[in-house]
Amino acid sequence: AQEIAHSPHERTKASAECCGYPVSIFFIVVNEFCERFSYYGMRAVLVLYFRYFLRWDDDLATSIYHAFVALCYLTPILGAIVADSWLGKFKTIIYLSIVYAIGQIVMAVSAINDITDANRDGTPDNMAVHVTLAMIGLILIAFGTGGIKPCVSAFGGDQFADHQTRQRSTFFSVFYLCINAGSLLSTLITPILRGQECGIHTQQKCYPLAFGVPAALMVVSLIVFIAGSGMYIKAAPQGNIMLDVCNCIGFAIKNRFRHRSKRYPKREHWLDWANEKYNKLLIAQIKMVLKVLFLYIPLPMFWTLFDQKGSRWTFQATTMDGTFGTLILQPDQMQTVNPILILTLVPIMDRVVYPLIRKCGFNFSPLKRMTVGMFLAAMAFVSAALVQIQIDKTLPVFPSSTESQLKIVNMASSQMEVTISPHDPIVLMSLQASDYMTLPNSTITVSLNTNPPIIKMFPLSERQRHTLIIPADPNTAYVTFDITSKPEQGSNAIRFVNGMSEEVNVSYYGFNRQSPVSDYVFLSQGEHTFSISNSVKSCTFSKMFRFGAAYTFLIPSTLNLTDNCGASVVEVEDIKPNTVHMALQIPQYFLITAGEVVFSVTGLEFSYSQAPSNMKAVLQAGWLFTVAVGNFIVLIVAELAKLPDQWAEYVLFASLLVAVCIIFSIMAYFYTYINPAEIEAQFMQGDEIDPEDKEKKAIELKSKDFVQQQNEQVGKTKM
Known part of the structure; x- marks a missing residue:
């Protein structure tokens, strides 16, 4: 903030103008849009990449995701120090954007898995290479995006002359809109790219494309920023106030312990x-800053809940139905609700809600607003817990470590009575399937009431689902292994059982398997057409799929391979599709976003109003640090709690935030609001200030109104 208001002799040139605005800011605005698209687009699919490409479990994927986000909010401190003390903002943005772009490219390369065929379970070959590249890419991205975060907005402010106050205000409004537009578009587009099927040898979810497009946008962002180089006003490094604050605090502590004797x-x-x-x-300025930073102590808990939108809530959406009429939402696209609601709620709160509360005579102070924001975030997780309870009711029950499950399919041409000791006999019509029955892990004896009776023994495996298939010749009955988990990412698992006496091919986009039972393949939501053929004839049929189901299609021995054979192919549902609708997540997104608007925007505005004009960067660093700490708390709580039910973890986080909310409200009750400008003015009148310092401080106070306006605008920016 110190560098934004320049005295006339500091400007060595004037930027070219267009319609009263410096031409250079158009390059900065486009640069910011592309960079935010790149960051949020990559982050939107990141947790699913961990879970379904790198094959990490939910807890590890969540932990690495939040560790990455935390690092992104720790590195701005480093970026600010480098820019203010060494390179200046322009060179810092250039160098760290190069690091940023390289990181995005490395992430895209880490998702390429078509050098050789993938394993049957979808695990990529050379897993160590993929993980190593992913971690290198994320570290580079964290240093890049975090390092330029405190520089770009301030660099934009540098481009305006002192008389361009109105244009400067408009710039920061457009800057804010570009950030949210980039966030909104990227969280809509990259999940669509991820959902495409691509590959040379195997068809998989297209993570290389989902990461590649953000990488391309980051390269474009860098090129655009460099293209405007000749037009920028580049302020020289002025020294970093954060270092001065740390040095002063360190000296005070050291001096205090040096003079511990009572004679002092x-x-x-x-x-x-x-x-x-x-x-x-x-010293007086640092006291004011520390007073605000003390209030920051409870704040990380809010970010602990808020940033789980991109992790736990995205996993929750994978078990839900995303069909909104003709519109189909992917699980990671639900994150777009947040930027949409931000753009809607910020003006509503500023222009309608807050004035109405004031008109009713209520003293809705900034700290009270922040308390309400924390409570709304806690209620969002209560809502998420209620949704999770509904989801859990619809999930299939899979066998435990001491059990197995068995389903019976009768593909014989007549009715069949099947007895599996000690269960009662099951009567199945032709082309009919039973429900799963739970059995102990052992070898089962199966009796078929044929003439003469057929008795067979089959071993069952622990924690496995099986299907006993009785073909046209019951003497050749056999057992298959079934899928034992919900299909990933809301896709559908399908397989075919051939009951014909001849071999047939079932082809679907290169899926080509022969009798008797195919492997499961995974298809996205929507209508898919299948072809069944022998060496002479073929027929087709279509099926509309929803989300998260598993099916076995039975090809009967009497199938006529002509035209449309959909009426003859029998569908057996192994796992039911998702039935809880993604729309039920909207209340929790509304609550968490309302909490963000009331908490985050108000918190930044309050902090800036309570801090000296030359130390707003210190508070910005402190605010971002609370975000980083909040993401680390997710790792700690998730690892220590190890709750078996996800809804219970949601309730735990909500309870922790309510407890912190109470503590914060008590701290806020005893807080006394101050006017930093008045306190600074009092010290300006003293003789203890050197004339040079006094003149410098007078310039800073003169520009205080502009600096505060700029920071309040940027404070509303999605960080």
């Missing part, structure tokens, strides 16, 4: 022990 009189505040080296104005 006590001082009013522990920071006063820095009086010997630092002027009283700086």
Whole structure:
């Protein structure tokens, strides 16, 4: 913020203008849109990439996701120090954007898995290589996006002259809209790209494309920014106030412990022990900052819940039905509800809700708003828990470690009575399937009431589902292994059982299997057409699939391979499709977004109003640090709790935030609001300030109104 307001002699040139605006800002706005598209597009599919490409379980995928987000919010401190103390904002943006683009390209390369065929379970070959590339890519991205975060908006402010206050305000509004537009479009588009099937040897979800497009946008962002290089006003590094703050605090602590004896009189505040080296104005400013930072202590818990939109809530959506009429939403596309609601709720809160509350005579102070925001986030997780309970009711029950499950399919031409000791006999009509029955892990004896009776023994495996298939010749009955988990990413698992006396091919986009039982293949939601053929004839049939189901299609011995054979092929449902609709996630997204608007925007505006004009960067760093700590809390709680039910984990997080909310409300009750400008003015009148410092401070106070306006605008930006 110090560098944004320049005195006339600091500007060595004037930027070219178009319609009263510096031409250079158009390059900055396009750069920011592309960069935010790149970041949020990659992040939208990241947790699913961990879960379904790298094959990590939900807990590990969640942990690495939040560790990455935390790193993204720790590195802005490093970026600010480098820009202010060494390279300046322009070079910092250039160098770290190159690092950023390389990281995005490495992520796209890490998702390529077509050098050789994938394994049957979908696990990529050379897993260590994929994981290593992914981790390198994420680290580079975290340093890139975090490093440029504190630089781009301030660099845009540098482009305006002192008389362009109105244009500067418009720029930050457009800057804010570009960030949210990039976030919205990327979270809509990249899940669609991920959902495509691509590959040379095997058809898989297209993560290389989902990461490749954000990588391309980051390259475009860098090129656009460099293209405007000749038009930028580039302020030289002015020194980093955060280092001054840390040095002053460190000296005060060291000086206090150096003079622990009773002969040294006590001082009013522990920071006063820095009086010997630092002027009283700086010490007073640091006291104001620390007063606000003390209120930040409970805040990470809000971000602990908020950032689970991209992890736990996305996993929750994979077990839901995303059909909205003709519109089909992918699980990771539900994250678009957040930016849509932000763009809607911010003006509603500013123009309608807050004025209405004031008109009713309520003192809805900033700290009270933040308390309400934390409570709304807790209620969002209560809503998520209720949705999860409904989902759990619809999930299939799979066998435990001491059990197995068996289903019977009769493909014989007549009715069949099947007895599996000690169960009662089951009567099945031709081309009929039974429900799954739970059996102990052992070898079962199967009796068929044929003439003469047929008795067979089959071993069953633990924790497995099986199907006993009785073909046209019951003497050749056999047992298959069935799918034992919900199909991933909302896809559908299908397989075919050939009951004909001749071999047939079932082809579907290169899927070509022969009798008697095919492997499962996974298809996306929507209508798919299948072809069944022998060496002479073929027939087709179509099926409309929903989300998350598994089917076995029976090809009867009497099938006529002509025209449409859909009426003859028998469908057996192994796992029911998802029935809980994704629309039920909208209330939790509304609550968490309303909490974000009330908590985040208000919190930044409050912080800036309570801090000295030259230390807003310190508070920005502190605010981002709370986001990082919040993501680390997710890792700690998830690892320590190890709750068996996901809804219970949601309730745990909600309970923790409610407890923190109560603590924060008590802290807010005892907080006394201050006017930093008045306090600074009082110290400006003292003799302890050097004339040079006093002149510099006068310039800063003169520009305070602009700096605060700029920061309040940026404070509303989606970080």
